[in-house]
Structures are given as structure tokens and as C-alpha cells.
Amino acid sequence: MQDKIRAKARELLETGxxxxxxxxxxxxxxxxxxxxxxxxxxxxxxxxxxxxCVHNLSKFLLDRRDKRTAIVAKPCDSRAINLLINEGQLAxxxxxxxxxxxxxxxxxSWNRVSKEPQERCQRCPQRVPVVYDYLVGEPVEALxxxxxxxxxxxxxxxxxxxxxWLEQFGRCIRCHACRxxxxxxxxxxxxxxxxxxxxxGIRKDVTDNEMWNxxxxxxxxxxxxxxNECERVCPVSIPLSLLNRKLEKDVGEFFDFQAGIKAExxxxxxxxxxxxxxxxxx
Amino acid sequence: xxxxxxxxxxxxWLNSLMEERTxxxxxxVGDMVFFRPVAKAEDMTISRGNAxxxxxxxxxxxSHTMFTVEQEDGDVRVIPxxxxxxxxxxxxxxxxxxxxxxxDLPMLAEPADQYYRERREKTALVGLxxxxxxxxxxxxxxxxxxxxxxxMDVMLSEVPQGYLVQAVTEKGKKLLAKAPLKDMAVQAxxxxxxxxxxxxxxxxxxxxxxxxxxxxxxADRCIHCNICSYVCPTCYCFDIRDYQQDxxxxxxxxxxxxxxxxxxxxxxxxxxxxxxxxxxxQRFAHKLLYFPEEFNNVLGCxxxxxxxxxxxxxxxxxxxxxxxxxxxxx
Amino acid sequence: MAVGFEPRVVGFLCNWCSYAGADMAGTxxxxxxxxxxxxxxxxxxxxxxxxxxKAFQMGADxxxxxxxxxxxxxxxxxNYHMRRRFALLQPxxxxxxxxxxxxxxxxxxxxxxxxxxxxxxxxxxxLRQLGPRKDRELMAAKGVQRAV
Numbered sequence: 126m127q128d129k130i131r132a133k134a135r136e137l138l139e140t141g142x143x144x145x146x147x148x149x150x151x152x153x154x155x156x157x158x159x160x161x162x163x164x165x166x167x168x169x170x171x172x173x174x175x176x177x178c179v180h181n182l183s184k185f186l187l188d189r190r191d192k193r194t195a196i197v198a199k200p201c202d203s204r205a206i207n208l209l210i211n212e213g214q215l216a217x218x219x220x221x222x223x224x225x226x227x228x229x230x231x232x233x234s235w236n237r238v239s240k241e242p243q244e245r246c247q248r249c250p251q252r253v254p255v256v257y258d259y260l261v262g263e264p265v266e267a268l269x270x271x272x273x274x275x276x277x278x279x280x281x282x283x284x285x286x287x288x289x290w291l292e293q294f295g296r297c298i299r300c301h302a303c304r305x306x307x308x309x310x311x312x313x314x315x316x317x318x319x320x321x322x323x324x325x326g327i328r329k330d331v332t333d334n335e336m337w338n339x340x341x342x343x344x345x346x347x348x349x350x351x352x353n354e355c356e357r358v359c360p361v362s363i364p365l366s367l368l369n370r371k372l373e374k375d376v377g378e379f380f381d382f383q384a385g386i387k388a389e390x391x392x393x394x395x396x397x398x399x400x401x402x403x404x405x406x407x
Numbered sequence: 408x409x410x411x412x413x414x415x416x417x418x419x420w421l422n423s424l425m426e427e428r429t430x431x432x433x434x435x436v437g438d439m440v441f442f443r444p445v446a447k448a449e450d451m452t453i454s455r456g457n458a459x460x461x462x463x464x465x466x467x468x469x470s471h472t473m474f475t476v477e478q479e480d481g482d483v484r485v486i487p488x489x490x491x492x493x494x495x496x497x498x499x500x501x502x503x504x505x506x507x508x509x510x511d512l513p514m515l516a517e518p519a520d521q522y523y524r525e526r527r528e529k530t531a532l533v534g535l536x537x538x539x540x541x542x543x544x545x546x547x548x549x550x551x552x553x554x555x556x557x558x559m560d561v562m563l564s565e566v567p568q569g570y571l572v573q574a575v576t577e578k579g580k581k582l583l584a585k586a587p588l589k590d591m592a593v594q595a596x597x598x599x600x601x602x603x604x605x606x607x608x609x610x611x612x613x614x615x616x617x618x619x620x621x622x623x624x625x626a627d628r629c630i631h632c633n634i635c636s637y638v639c640p641t642c643y644c645f646d647i648r649d650y651q652q653d654x655x656x657x658x659x660x661x662x663x664x665x666x667x668x669x670x671x672x673x674x675x676x677x678x679x680x681x682x683x684x685x686x687x688x689q690r691f692a693h694k695l696l697y698f699p700e701e702f703n704n705v706l707g708c709x710x711x712x713x714x715x716x717x718x719x720x721x722x723x724x725x726x727x728x729x730x731x732x733x734x735x736x737x
Numbered sequence: 738m739a740v741g742f743e744p745r746v747v748g749f750l751c752n753w754c755s756y757a758g759a760d761m762a763g764t765x766x767x768x769x770x771x772x773x774x775x776x777x778x779x780x781x782x783x784x785x786x787x788x789x790x791k792a793f794q795m796g797a798d799x800x801x802x803x804x805x806x807x808x809x810x811x812x813x814x815x816n817y818h819m820r821r822r823f824a825l826l827q828p829x830x831x832x833x834x835x836x837x838x839x840x841x842x843x844x845x846x847x848x849x850x851x852x853x854x855x856x857x858x859x860x861x862x863x864l865r866q867l868g869p870r871k872d873r874e875l876m877a878a879k880g881v882q883r884a885v
Contacts, residue, residue, distance in 0.1 A: 159721035287834025295881030302632030330884035397817035403824035
């Protein structure tokens with residue numbers, strides 16, 4: 126797979142189709158991968174692709190909106206690219222997508238690679254990128270969709286749930302790494318930075334942390350593409366996917382909608398049906 | 408003859424300190440380690456490495472109410488915060504203690520930060536020497552070492568009989584007054600080898616690399632997640648905001664990071680560090696150029712390795728030091 | 738049920754229908770529990786989930802959103818958007834432990850003064866039965882501290 130990616134990158138840079146290839150290279154631990162920006166054919170051999178390439182590179186495209194860029198994209202990353210195109214943040218013709226078939230990635234952190242695939246990979250509905258210009262790897266079958274993790278939380282009693290989440294939010298240090306890593310979080314002024322009025326502020330207190338995490342999740346309702354970058358980067362291991370996936374489950378159930386599958390679609394909050402009867406209302 | 412405390416006696420000693428002081432120890436939470444105050448010392452865990460978040464939050468809290476303003480019948484009262492009990496931080500590593508020594512330089516220089524100073528004066532540090540180095544630490548290249556006791560009040564080193572105890576300061580001696588110590592002929596453990604990073608002449612090399620394109624290129628992959636600043640034992644950026652709660656106003660100081668977009672935005676909308684490269688350069692220039700220039704060649708980095716461990720895109724200060732030496736080295 | 742517990746309810750009422758309905762209840766001298774603090778918004782569609790979470794963060798025991806009946810929105814479609822938002826927000830808040838009984842969406846028209854009093858009365862009573870929020874006790878049990 127790595128050789129095909131390198132060859133394609135070389136071709137794209139040589140022909141001037143793109144000015145930059147965003148992919149992965151080896152990290153300083155000699156074991157895992159890190160994002161890399163290749164600007165010329167001389168750097169192409171730095172590109173790697175293996176089980177440690179967990180990062181979602183799509184957000185970097187927002188730093189290069191008006192430039193032609195190629196990107197290595199796993200299925201989850203490709204959903205993010207579709208989301209950004211749908212929301213008018215990226216022009217499809219400025220992005221060349223080197224799609225990679227994915228069998229699932231292990232838990233990867235500095236100098237550590239787990240033996241098991243990530244939980245989210247064990248239930249990923251796409252193994253082949255949903256959009257690409259060039260495909261690397263042989264297509265494999267998708268896995269059945271399940272929200273058993275969310276259901277388990279839903280079935281716990283209210284006091285148990287409340288205690289669980291208060292404990293999680295109590296640990297949040299408000300570094301906002303989740304927001305920075307998320308391709309769906311690109312607002313030029315985030316609600317947490319608003320001063321007039323100050324909705325949340327910067328105080329690292331459990332009540333403010335709860336506001337931060339729940340509203341961020343809600344701002345991603347119908348938009349989160351489950352790349353899990355937020356949870357991966359969180360330095361205090363808050364199970365953010367458990368929050369986002371609750372909304373993903375409900376959006377799927379109520380509106381039969383999944384984010385990132387199509388680049389041309391109307392998201393559920395941008396529309397309504399006059400006669401719909403939704404649970405909990407009336 | 409050396410003084411030793413047996414493993415079983417350690418908890419007993421810490422519990423006895425809790426009668427008059429808050430005792431903060433490393434506590435395991437899932438797969439992480441945090442410094443937290445405990446009700447009994449048995450809740451602590453001594454694990455290898457330095458904790459996920461260091462003890463800098465004990466002297467410079469994540470969020471801290473500086474004072475509270477109350478109003479009653481037109482009478483306005485300002486109530487400053489104060490630390491009620493003295494504190495003992497147990498189990499910190501030399502890199503973290505050195506971090507606090509670095510903190511002291513800007514925070515205690517006159518006019519001193521009164522909140523930091525109060526906590527510093529009321530806190531005793533009981534350190535734990537490192538038996539092994541992590542893959543990412545490099546304290547011997549930043550003026551420290553795995554057994555460096557200079558910045559502790561008491562230093563403990565693991566030996567087969569328990570812990571070798573060294574009282575470093577008067578404060579430390581007082582703390583040990585009632586500790587169940589035994590006199591024994593014990594050999595001090597050998598410090599582990601710590602990988603070296605080329606920090607000689609880094610200040611001059613940084614100065615010469617200031618205008619280089621290197622910082623822009625490096626910043627390409629930075630996502631400005633702020634994690635490096637938050638896990639760093641020497642980062643001290645903060646912001647102060649007022650909060651209304653229960654009819655009172657609280658002025659709260661909280662951690663911030665120079666890596667966040669908009670950190671340097673000023674009234675009128677100008678942002679001198681709007682581009683990623685400037686912010687990236689700022690972090691390393693602060694640690695490796697401005698700080699040593701301001702404070703008598705003391706490096707702003709203590710080699711704890713946390714930023715290397717937690718950066719989601721592997722921005723590695725050791726690699727940067729190497730690169731800067733190549734670009735700007737003499 | 739806690740003895741003497743008076744729930745604090747925050748109500749977001751749309752100017753054209755439900756606020757007018759509440760006003761009508763007042764001018765007609767109909768009584769309803771004083772537990773509710775009303776915030777007037779131009780349209781129920783103006784209610785941002787941020788307002789709801791902020792109200793709970795500041796100690797509200799219950800949050801009510803009242804708007805025009807579907808089809809009657811003064812701005813044509815604001816309440817349709819609110820309906821979708823509510824459908825997702827209510828189970829989501831329930832999921833993080835703010836019980837769904839604490840958050841309600843009701844349609845109240847300008848002439849429905851009586852209905853408004855019924856809604857507020859039944860909501861307040863339901864909250865009284867539910868009791869105060871247990872955050873403080875749960876935080877203590879989990880060792881979560883407020884910021885110093």
C-alpha cells in the first residue's frame with residue numbers, strides 16, 4: 126500500500142496536479158506515524174502507511190483551502206472530507222483524495238501500539254472510503270452497525286449516568302484539544318471564546334466543563350463522522366465518543382441520516398418536515 | 408550510615424502528616440496518574456515515570472479564585488483567597504521539582520505573585536528519585552538528573568530495604584521529625600542512564616534560527632491543541648476572568664496556552680501571532696531562548712518528556728533542538 | 738420528595754404566542770405557581786441549546802420552552818426547527834443525567850391563558866415530585882471538586 130501511495134504522490138507532484146501531499150511519516154519513536162506535508166518529489170519517500178496511521182488528516186485541508194492538495198484518507202477521514210465539502214468549507218476540485226481501504230487501526234499513542242483494533246474500528250460501517258480519486262487496497266466488506274456502547278449507558282439508571290458524567294467532566298482540563306482535532310470544529314469564533322455574553326468562560330470547573338462538552342457534542346449533532354480524534358487526543362481520557370455517538374444514534378433513528386456519506390446533502394438541522402411526529406414532543 | 412524508611416512505614420508517616428497538612432500524592436485513575444489530595448496515604452500509587460499531569464497544579468492551580476467580592480446593604484467586601492492548610496506534595500520526580508524551580512524565577516521576582524508565593528512557602532516537596540528513564544525523557548540535558556535532589560525538601564530513593572531518605576532543606580528536616588526512620592548502611596542506588604539531547608549552545612542556535620522557514624514548516628502539522636502547555640512543568644500562561652455565582656463575583660485565574668489561536672488577539676482585533684508558524688516558534692523560543700536570556704541561562708525546559716509523550720502529531724522538542732542546532736548551530 | 742422543596746423553573750416563551758398566552762393568564766387573574774422565571778424570546782426557534790444547558794448549569798430544576806403551535810409560527814418555520822432541536826436535546830440531556838422530565842417543550846397559543854397555567858402547574862408539580870437535582874451529592878460521592 127505504501128509503495129502505491131508514494132508512486133501516486135510522486136506523480137501528482139511531478140505533474141503539478143497538486144502543490145502538496147498530506148500523508149503520514151514515521152514518528153520519532155520509530156514505531157508510530159505522524160502527519161507530514163510533502164511539498165516536492167524529494168520528500169516522497171518519507172511517506173508511510175501502516176497500522177499506526179490513525180490521525181484524521183482532513184482538517185489540515187482547511188489551512189490550504191485555495192491551494193491544490195492531495196491527501197491520504199481512510200474511510201473515516203473521507204467522511205470528514207465529504208462533510209467539509211457539504212458545508213462549503215472545501216472545494217472538491219482542489220482536493221485529490223488518495224483513498225485507503227482500512228481493516229481497522231489499533232490504539233496508538235507515543236511508543237505504544239495495542240494488539241486489539243480500536244473499539245470504534247470494530248463497528249465501522251465503511252471499510253472503503255466514501256469518496257476518493259485513487260483507491261489503494263482491495264475493497265473489503267463493511268461491518269454491521271451497532272450502538273451497543275450507547276445503549277449500555279442509556280440503560281443505566283439516571284443517578285448512575287449523572288455520577289459517571291460528572292466524574293468525567295470533573296477531570297476535563299479544558300485544553301480544547303478535542304475541538305482542535307475535530308474536522309467539524311472550524312468556527313472562526315467558538316462559543317467558548319465568546320466574551321459578550323460569556324457563555325462558558327475559561328474556568329476549569331465541572332459545571333463549565335459540562336457545558337463545554339455537551340454543547341460541543343450538540344454542535345456536532347448530525348455532523349460528527351466518528352473519526353474519534355477527539356477521544357484519541359484527550360489527555361485525560363474522557364470517553365467523548367460515548368457522547369457524540371448518542372447523538373449519532375438518535376439522528377440516525379429520527380431522521381434516517383448519517384453524516385459524511387454524501388458531499389451533497391441537506392443535514393437534519395437545516396430542514397424539517399411539517400408533519401413529523403418526534404419522540405418526546407407533544 | 409543512611410536513613411531509611413520501610414515501605415510499610417511510608418503510608419504511616421504520610422498519614423501522620425495529614426493531621427495538620429494537606430497531603431498530595433500520585434493517584435491512579437484508569438491508565439493515568441494525577442496528583443491529588445487524599446484522605447489516606449494508602450490511596451496513592453507509586454508507578455514508574457512522571458504522572459500524566461505534574462504537581463504544578465498544586466502551586467499554580469488549574470483554576471483559582473483570587474478573591475471574591477460580596478455586597479451587603481451597599482457595603483462591598485473583597486475577600487482574598489488564602490491557603491488554609493500547609494501542603495505536602497509527595498512522589499514528584501526531579502524534573503517536576505526542577506519545573507517548580509523554573510516557575511520561581513518569574514513568579515517570585517519582585518513584585519512577586521502573591522498567590523503562588525503563599526502556596527510555595529506553605530508547601531513541602533517530598534520527591535522520588537527515578538529508578539529508570541522513560542523513552543522520552545532527557546533531564547540530564549537540561550541541567551537536571553534522575554536523582555537530582557536540589558529542588559526537593561526531602562528526597563526518597565528506592566532501595567531493597569525501602570526508601571533511602573535524604574533531608575535536603577530545613578523544611579524537610581522538620582517534616583521528618585516524627586518519621587519512623589531507621590539507621591542503616593545502605594548503598595545509594597545508581598542513577599539510570601538518560602538519553603542525551605544536544606542542548607549545548609542551544610540559546611545561541613535558537614537566536615540564529617529565529618527568522619528561518621523551519622517554524623512554518625514545523626507548524627504545518629500542529630493542531631494547536633494546547634496539550635503541550637498543559638502537561639509542561641514550566642508553562643505558566645494564564646488568563647483572568649470574573650464569574651458571577653450565588654450573588655458574588657469571583658475573580659478566577661485559569662491556565663491558558665500560547666498555542667491557542669487567538670491567544671495574542673488584542674483590542675482592535677490585531678493578532679501578532681495569527682499564523683501557526685509564529686505560535687510554534689513562540690513555544691520553543693520561550694523555553695530555549697527568551698527564558699534563559701532573561702533568567703541567567705536557566706533553560707525553560709526540564710526534560711520531563713511529557714510534551715513528547717502527549718503531542719498528538721509528534722512535535723518532539725528533542726528533534727527540534729537537534730534541527731535548530733543544525734540550522735543555527737555554530 | 739424533599740419537604741419544602743420549591744423547584745426553580747426557567748421558561749423560554751416566544752413573544753407572539755406563548756408569552757402572550759402567559760400575559761393573558763395574568764390579565765385574566767388566573768393563578769399559576771410562581772416558581773417559573775420567564776424569559777421572552779422572539780420565537781421558540783431562537784432558543785439555543787446553550788440557553789437550556791446554561792439554565793441547568795446555573796441551578797434550574799426545570800426548563801420549559803413554549804412556542805406557537807406547528808403551522809402558526811409568527812416567523813413561519815421557527816418552531817419546526819425548535820421541534821427537531823428539542824427531539825435531540827431532551828434525550829441527550831437525559832443521557833448525561835439531567836432527567837428528561839426536567840425539560841419540556843409545549844405549544845401554547847396567545848389565547849391559551851388557561852392552558853399556560855395548566856402547563857406550568859403540571860410541570861412544577863412534576864418537578865416537585867422529582868425532587869432537587871442531586872449533583873452535589875453525586876459529586877461528593879465521586880470525589881469531584883468544584884474549582885477553588
